[in-house]
Amino acid sequence: MARTGRPRSGPELVVTEAQRQELVRGARAATSTQAYALRCRIVLACAEPGVANAYVAAAVGVTPMTVAKWRRRFIEHGLPGLADEPRPGRPPSILLDRVEQVLAEAVRDDSPFRKVPLRRLGDVEALTAGWIAWYNQSRLMHRLGRKRPIEYEAEYYAQLTEQPVGNR
Template structure:
């Protein structure tokens, strides 16, 4: 188990981050883990105190020892890089919320604004992404329906119990 040694400046920063309302809860918890480890507690003691797994304490203890304060920040997530920039997102939002083409319903106007704002529908959902003719769909007349197989029942002759005797 690696020993955590803090400078006065690191200790003050960790305490401030752990208490600050604007800090993410994950970062605040990591700060509390490091502060507990710096107090000489074992991984198990810190885990019980914070209500987390000892493996989690060990992970953040080792990261802090290896990388210092930088080790407490989230690492980049796996996956490809973003294909749409923040500027493109802003253009789409402005176009969607502030412009409305003539002769368009509310939904259609938002969809067409978003599509025209970025030049292609890549950032918007489209119904059919494949080129060429759409596959045939069944119309409501072609589809079998359970109620079409049975004759309609005449309910006019049915009366509620007691209705003919001045009841309900």
């Protein structure tokens, strides 16, 4: 009699050598997000022939449904299927392609934001947060005479209406 219900292992997952190298790199890299590293570990464990979702779930520390989800995503979309999808909400003030540039600007030796030696990750995070606050707020406020943009705009238009129009 044929078994019915949710499959225990799902379709066969085939990983090429190039994909395996990328998955190992993603699982071990310090720059990977924890979520991406977990997904890479799940797919690597599922790549073993005949392994069940429950076994992978117990080994990795997630539920069998999570294993089934990432197995299916990898089979359908490959490595790009493991990446985070865009989240709703306000877009970041500094885009990902500029993060490295911002960090380099903030931590350089002659940076005006650098007040203490950078001994811990928390020091670097505080320094970077200060640079981002300056970039998003103070830099603009300085050019506007320390006035909020809405106040500056109101004064600007008030001055325009007060000035007499010359003879044309």
